[in-house]
Amino acid sequence: MKKLSNHLKRRAFCVLSAFALLAVSGPAALAASGYPDRPITIVVGYPAGGSVDLNGRVVADTLARKIGAKVVVENLGGAGGTIGAQKVIRAKPDGYTLLVGSLNEIVIASLVNPAVKYNGVTDLQAIGLIGDQPLVLAASKKTDIRNTADLVKVATSGKSENYSYGSSGVGTSLHMAGEMVNAETRAKFLHVPYRGVAPLVTDLTSGRLPLGVFALSSALPQIQSGQITAIGVTSAKRSAFASDIPALAENPALKAMDISVWFGLFGPKDMPEAVVKKLQTSLQQVLADPQFQEKYRATGSNVMREQPDLAAFFQAEHNKFKKLAETAHIATGRP
Structure with missing residues (x-):
């Protein structure tokens, strides 16, 4: 009987210890113990x-x-x-x-x-x-901007307000990338917000829009087919997925450009x-x-x-x- 009594005491101690541990750790321990179930x-x-x-x-x-x-x-x-x-x-x-x-x-x-x-x-x-993923600044085939040098030339000529760039909406990372180009070159490229990529692509390929900012994956089909011209990616370095497209930051006037989604x-x-x-x-x-x-x-x-x-x-x-x-x-x- 004495051995049985000691056994029961040990079991009671273990049970009380378990409850004490749960009291200290709280509901979080209970929630995490079987996660995910x-x-x-x-x-x-x-x-x-x-x-x-x-x-x-x-x-x-x-x-x-x-x-x-x-x-x-x-x-x-x-x-x-x-x-x-x-x-x-x-x-x-x-x-x-x-x-x-x-x-x-x-x-x-x-x-x-x-x-x-x-x-x-x-x-x-x-x-x-x-x-x-980097973004990419692209140009219509009907504009005179073909590369970063052309972009900087327009940006610093005092005529940048005659050019507009499109993005997928106000306050998006694409919009911010365009505004960073403005900030770095002191240009006044006009922002035109679009509801999605499809209408932006349509206006850029038709020439109604001079410039556009896209996620790289969204623009690659049109770039590779020659419908639009890639000016540069917005990340600090070139993308491994499109290494032939320069980074805008390679131009000294845009060396601070570094935006990726x-x-x-x-x-x-x-x-x-x-x-x-x-x-x-x-x-x-x-x-x-x-x-x-x-x-x-x-x-x-x-x-x-x-x-x-x-x-x-x-x-x-x-x-x-x-x-x-x-x-x-x-x-x-x-x-």
């Missing part, structure tokens, strides 16, 4: 077929295999990706609702649109960057630390997967295997685009 939803704040959607779908396919759960993509387009971002910000922070987001809705939107009430850097939990995986803030770590580990496995890399590079983007210090990276991006938005007079004054 049901499907994960990746929200994409754009319609199907765009660059952010392609990122979401390629990541979802491989993430499902790495993390051991079904991963579905939900397209929630509207307001430049901000509707999708807001859904994830408001979601339960349990790791089952995530966002594949881009530079536009994470950093730029809150700087240029007073209707955007969230801060993508502080109101979302960054899990990691997926990749990036990046894509990342995010979740609501206040997710359990164990869930965040599981997602970060799984994302790194995705980025290292050869099949993923092949599919991802086919979209014209670079895989970001080496992750920067995310806090420093987002702060630098915020500072860069805040300054640019103020220079272009499209800032809201948000700190």
Whole structure:
């Protein structure tokens, strides 16, 4: 009986210790212990077929295999990706609702649109960057701009206000790239916002629009077919996917040009630390997967295997685009 009594005491001690551990670690430990045990939803704040959607779908396919759960993509387009971002910000922070987001809705939107009430850097939990893609400045065949030297000549001639450039909308990274050309050369190229890439391409190929800024993957078919002329990519260096296109920064007058659209995986803030770590580990496995890399590079983007210090990276991006938005007079004054 004495042995039985000691055994029961030990069992009671173990049970009490377990409850004590749960009391200290709280609900977060309970939520993370079996994660994931049901499907994960990746929200994409754009319609199907765009660059952010392609990122979401390629990541979802491989993430499902790495993390051991079904991963579905939900397209929630509207307001430049901000509707999708807001859904994830408001979601339960349990790791089952995530966002594949881009530079536009994470950093730029809150700087240029007073209707955007969230801060993508502080109101979302960054899990990691997926990749990036440069933009490209292209010209109509009917304009006299054929290269960066021609562009700078027009920009510094005092006649730049006679030229316009198109983008996919006010406050987008494409718009910002055009305004950075203006800022660096003190030019006055007029911005013309379009609703999507298709009408922009139509006007550029027809000659109604002199210049246009695109995601590189969106412009390559027209560039390669000779319908439009590539002036230069907006990243600091040439793209490995189109190494024959110079970087605008190769011209001394545009040496500060360095804008790329990046894509990342995010979740609501206040997710359990164990869930965040599981997602970060799984994302790194995705980025290292050869099949993923092949599919991802086919979209014209670079895989970001080496992750920067995310806090420093987002702060630098915020500072860069805040300054640019103020220079272009499209800032809201948000700190």
